[in-house]
Amino acid sequence: MKVGVLDLQGDVIEHVRALEAAGAEVVRVKRPRHLEGLRGLVIPGGESTTIGKLMAEYELIPAVRQAVSEGMAVFGTCAGAILLAADIAGSDQPRLGLMDMRVQRNAYGRQRESFEAEVQVSEIPGPPVKAVFIRAPIIERVGSSVKVLAEYGGQIVMARQGRLLAGTFHPELTADRRVHQYFLQLCAEDAEGRGPGAGADRLR
Ligand code: GLN
Numbered sequence: 001m002k003v004g005v006l007d008l009q010g011d012v013i014e015h016v017r018a019l020e021a022a023g024a025e026v027v028r029v030k031r032p033r034h035l036e037g038l039r040g041l042v043i044p045g046g047e048s049t050t051i052g053k054l055m056a057e058y059e060l061i062p063a064v065r066q067a068v069s070e071g072m073a074v075f076g077t078c079a080g081a082i083l084l085a086a087d088i089a090g091s092d093q094p095r096l097g098l099m100d101m102r103v104q105r106n107a108y109g110r111q112r113e114s115f116e117a118e119v120q121v122s123e124i125p126g127p128p129v130k131a132v133f134i135r136a137p138i139i140e141r142v143g144s145s146v147k148v149l150a151e152y153g154g155q156i157v158m159a160r161q162g163r164l165l166a167g168t169f170h171p172e173l174t175a176d177r178r179v180h181q182y183f184l185q186l187c188a189e190d191a192e193g194r195g196p197g198a199g200a201d202r203l204r
Helices: 012-021 048-057 059-067 079-082 179-186 198-203
Strands: 002-006 024-027 040-043 073-077 085-086 099-104 114-119 129-134 138-142 148-151 155-161 164-167
Touching: 002 012, 012 024, 040 079, 040 179, 048 059, 048 079, 059 073, 073 079, 073 099, 073 179, 079 085, 079 099, 079 164, 099 155, 099 164, 114 148, 138 155, 164 179
Parallel strands: 002 024, 002 040, 040 073, 073 164, 085 099
Antiparallel strands: 099 138, 114 129, 148 155, 155 164
């Protein structure tokens, strides 16, 4: 399966390696033409204002929205989650705005610039995922079409709206590949959430 990593700024290479380790063919997306034929796109952590500005400059905002309307899945981590949110508290920075949720940037304050925690993700079986938070946002509220997948300290840290996935932490910085595998499963499903083999069943 072919998926992309948005390659404008941030921890791109870590996501490329994580997705390859999880079995995907990975393309680095710098321009709209690189979205061709992708089942999914990861928007990495970094600086959301910088990534958003470059996305706008290269006309990637309409291009990604179009690809999503044609079925591409997106996984935004940290800055990427901010770019997926329709509402960013106190900011009018450029964004995709595809998920019905409100985020607050840099929400853990200076004392907790970065920390690690164990997070149980409801749709990922097995033990909790080790989550690395770096100047992380919090997801303050989600709309009714958004499913909360994980919380930490009373805050939402992972949520999904169909095949749009947002996480406020960095799964690419640990050796556990379950979050990337989970995203690849979402990429393989059709819009109704059926697996790649489901169509054949319906024909029987
Ligand atoms: N603080 C960054 C922002 O607001 C996000 C940090 C990260 O992606 N690790 O864009």
